[in-house]
Amino acid sequence: MSALEVAVATAAAGLRRSRRRRHARRTTVLALLTAGVAVLATSALMLGEFRLSAGQVAGALVGADDPPAHFVVVDLRLPRLLLGILVGAAFGLAGALFQSVLRNPLASPDVIGISQGASAGAVAALLLGGLTGAAVSGAALAGGALVGLLLYAVAWRGGMAGHRFVLAGIGVAYVCTSVVGYLLTRSEVQQAQVALLWMTGSLAQADWSTVQLLAATLAVLVPVVALLARGLGLLLLGDDLAAGLGLRPELVRAGVLATGIALACAATAAAGPVAFVAFVAAPVARRLLGDGRLALVESALMGVVMVVGADVVAQHLLPADLSVPAGVVTGAVGGPYLIWLMATGGRRTT
């Protein structure tokens, strides 16, 4: 065997080894995240004033004859859990899409105006219109969607350049924040507190109709994400290379942004802008994987872990009379966790 052949063989073996290692790490991370979701989901169904065993929960889910357990699990706890799962997945995905397509680790729905638009809509509905319930969600959806459309209108100029979109978005975010600030300072302080609660994000208002609506929306959007994922992966190589591979970068980017906006709007309308989930899910997921890939599935799972975990902590670990909304816990725990990851981590991943 010549020296060249030996070198090639060694290199190939090294590549195979590192690919295997990456693959193993990916599998481990996926398994751990899934296990985390399962544990959190089970405890969310078990814990509460009316404490149930795992067996009772399973029985209630498959329809065993235990009316009180059935009522507590299926009517009270399950919608809240499912809403948490859907909202978490939607925020996690939306954040991952925005950050990778805009190539800016700061770009997430809570930074580029979608959350602020939804908040302005909801706060206006609460404080000006005196509305409640589904009408507030509708107003939030309208606000977020309006911001999304506005961003398209101003950032589209023969295509969608990332920096234009982000900057226009953050400008719009400030305008929406000003609107919210105006409304908060011109209202009764009790009303302001209600609005503040909505803007924190909470799962307390979960019911089956909200869950069904959000589930139907995600059933449409998630396949779209799956379709776009390949193109998005190619975009990470750079526009020129992606175009060379037969892709139209501007179209893919516009599609990914539209999907991200829709995901963020739907989730925000259902639960309010749960703080920090969309921002942090993707960086943490990528950090766990450590191979610089898209990590869409992992980001979604990370979002679920954050939202459901935050809700479990808020409901059962903190004093009940505080009745802290989940959105407080996501920020209070997610923030330090990201700082810790950054301060202790080795390589850069974002």
Place this chain on the structure above:
Amino acid sequence: MAALVILGVLALALLASLMWGARDIAVGQVWAALVDPVAGDHDHLVVRDLRVPRTLIGLVAGAALGAAGALMQGVTRNPIADPGLLGINSGASLAVLAAISGLGVTSVSGYVWFAFAGAAVAALVVYGAAALGWEGVTPVKLALIGAAFTATATSIITVVLLTDRQTLDDYRFWQVGSLANRPLTVLAGVLPFVVVGLLLALASGRVLNALALGDDVARGLGQDVTRGRLLVVAAVVLLCGSAVSMVGPIAFVGLAVPHLARALVGPDYRWIVVLSMLLGPVLLLVADIAGRLVARPGEVEAGLVVAVIGAPVLIAIVRRSRGIAA
């Protein structure tokens, strides 16, 4: 050239800020109030006791915010960085909240030192955390850790506000940001910090130009990257800490103004910093004046108006640009 024009605009904004408000005062009267005040004259009283303080505070806070924004965008190499990013605004907000809720402080001049201390502590924590770990301080780490700190602080603030209605009632007015009803002693207290911060900012243009090329190239050009970055962050802390303690957390000025400066003078940070210092007060004062005029005899806080006026300008600049050299 651009700097001279903006200087002229700034002079006009200062004059307008003295003249217009709930009651309009003619130029002659303003002049008389400044050089030869008549005791008991109502117009003179308005100019000297209300309009001069808020105009000076707008001037100083605007310059601080504009310069701080330019420094932040340079040091993090991120065009959407703003003075709020290092956690400075949220640190200041948290400290003010503690002052309101824990100590019962309710006057703006009472908030000043809490805001300043909170801002400084926040920046130390964020920079310290970013300096730990394998690579030391990188732009991405600064930005992410700053955002994470902000999220944490915001959560704590939210918990307090949701449970303590009295605190919410005071805090919500501080939090929108305003130039009104600040005595000149507030300005006098933080002025030394602003001056040092502005001097540091003027000195760091060259560092930022080198950093804009990337850490490796900057090192290759003989720049001490770590020391340069520390210098810039120190300036940001002094400037933002002073601004937020005077006028509340108004971050938009720092976001938008550097982009306008960049559109006018190109990518040289030595000029961007200077121009941002001049454009910052223009934007802040125009917002304050507009806020006084739209709701006479009441007024809308400058912190609320500034984004409404500034965002269309920012978006127009962004639409015209081909790429952002940040």
